[in-house]
Amino acid sequence: MSHSSKQKFLILNPDPKDLEKTVKLSNSLQTKKGPFDTTIFLGDLITKDNAGLQETQTPETAIYFTEGQHKFSLENHKNDKLSFLGNSGIISLKSGLKLGYITGRLSDISDDELKTTFEDKEVDVLISFQWPSIIANEEKLTLVANSKLNQLLEWTKPRYWFSVGSETGRFFERLPFSWDEEQNRITRFISLGVHGSKDKYFYAFNLSLSPADDKLSVKKLGEKPKPIQAIISNVGRSAASVVPQNKRPAEESLEKQAVKKERKPVSIENCFFCLSNPTVELHLIVSIAETCYLTIAKGPLPMKNPLGFSGHGIIIPVNHFPTIKKYKESEETGLSKIEESKLFLEIAQYKSSLVKMFKSLGDYDVVFWDISRAKGIHGHTQFLPILSYNSAHLQETIDKQIEFAKQRYHNGMDYIKFTDKNDEKLSEIMNDSDYMSITLAKSETDQEIYLFKIDDENANIDMQFPRRVLAFLLRLTRRLHWTKCRETVDQESEQKAVFQEKFRPFDFTLQNNK
Known part of the structure; x- marks a missing residue:
């Protein structure tokens, strides 16, 4: 396979309070391990609460970034080499590979917008702030999760998904899994710690232009993440339900029982406490x-x-x-x-x-x-x-x-x-x-x-x-x-x-x- 059929990626999770330090690291890695075709910074890079990157602190290559949990600050954005992607979307890189991205402020994005942007649109690399909950649930790390991202996993079938989970970050690399028996498309999920922590905070890799080539570098495959409904059924839990968000506390439902002698039975589909609902909090x-x-x-x-x-x-x-x-x-x-x-x-x-x-x-x-x-x-x-x-x-x-x-x-x-x-x-x-x-x-x-x-x-x-x-x-x-x-x-x-x-x-x- 020729070198031109592969693209080199560098992904870093910087400390927003010391962005200059991460840029210096990125420049050093460009020299030692690069050059990289695409460099991406994760997390809350430039917000109103941090100083951003001054014009004198110049990255050697263009760096893509999106938002974390806080809103991007245009006022603090002073360097042309840092390219803000936006809240959510998919772009085509020069190689033709697809890069998907989504902000950590998921409450600002409607379900319709998510569907319009991502449904049935496969990407090669996806970056997010939170983890999809079906992966976080496997590790019992629900704080780093958002259930809205579960749909993106199915829709985009990313070959690489990078996230951080929280402001402090957390390194985790899940076993890759295949979407079909022929292993023609494989997904890897990787979360990075923040730069300066003891956790791994950068990831460099080669990506072939053909998804079918990914299996050549896989030593061991894991299982495809199970939807929450399937996880629950495996331990004898109830079937999937649909639960309205923000309506699960005991006091509301039980108080209504005390007032109303006659009421319709509450089914699994309307139960505030059934864990099997994909949108459970x-x-x-x-x-x-x-x-x-x-x-x-x-x-x-x-x-x-x-x-x-x-x-x-x-x-x-x-x-x-x-x-x-x-x-x-x-x-x-x-x-x-x-x-x-x-x-x-x-x-x-x-x-x-x-x-x-x-x-x-x-x-x-x-x-x-x-x-x-x-x-x-x-x-x-x-x-x-x-x-x-x-x-x-x-x-x-x-x-x-x-x-x-x-x-x-x-x-x-x-x-x-x-x-x-x-x-x-x-x-x-x-x-x-x-x-x-x-x-x-x-x-x-x-x-x-x-x-x-x-x-x-x-x-x-x-x-x-x-x-x-x-x-x-x-x-x-x-x-x-x-x-x-x-x-x-x-x-x-x-x-x-x-x-x-x-x-x-x-x-x-x-x-x-x-």
Whole structure:
């Protein structure tokens, strides 16, 4: 094969705060490993928050770049050798190879615009800021992901896809995979760390003008990324669903149940919690196990506390069942008690890990709460850390809120307090009745469980009761309703990032994969 049938590419992820340093590196690589036909810089290269590149700092070759998470600043763009591609599009290089690009500010791009720009338009190289979620999900790195990019993978079938994931970057190189048995088209996905970090921050490669030649350099092929629906079905999860974005919190759906006695059943296609939906808000997810997953809460009760994040989260079964009992009856019919089910045990593992994590961060106890009703929608358990000095007032606050609930819903509420989570009476109620529970976990073994047996399945139950208790306990009554506590996607992503970093040492799903 002649040299002219190959094109040399250099991809770098620069530190925007020291762009001159990356340009010097690029110039050095041009001399040592080049010359390169095409050079591309990733990430947030020139924004209003950085100085850009001065006219005296001259790249030896033209450099293409696009936006990261921040808007490109024309004011700081002072060098003709740096070529801004735009928000999204496909260009033809001099060789005829196709370069696709898309900004990290994906909320600014509509689905119609994505479809018009990329649908059924194969590219040779694709650059983005975030990862497609179907690849990030494989590595349980949902913070770096955006589900909008999944469509681009199928539409463009890039031979090389480069991204960074976040401002700090992360190096990752996935095994290449083929789109057909003949291996006539192969895709490689590579994420780069930021220049100056310990991670690999540049990538140089040759690219043939013919995609069929790519297989000659492949030593080992991996599997094609599975759509989220397929990943879920492989572990016994429910079928794909379509979930409206920004409409998945428990409070909204459960509050409607409390008000309306007559309502249409909520199907998988309209469930806020079904993970199998391709547009599910993966930026909220902290960890995924086999039968359940852990996510931060939308509209968290507290704002950032001394921990640096709210700590309010949810443990959600992957399968579309209102209760663990319904799950057991459908998935593990041979078991006599819900406590023996995989779902119950994995939820317990998450609870144990959360207690350990928050104890490692300070004098925190953890409150867990759930409402288990056969006529419910999609069962889940919420949790929140509280400082231990507040724990002494939890029962008193519960009692006061019971009186409030009686006045509002005209329905008596009463609880049984358990201090032994293995109590037979507790097990009997959980296996045979609808119930609401609030659990104060001072440690993995020292726990107080307040169990409210729901005898009348049609009774008007205050679905906000546990959150109401905690709102009054923590003097956060202005944040009682989640709709008054909404955060932006960036704020949610930041919350999840801190949470996930703190939880990582205690995440049993990662430990099992080591």
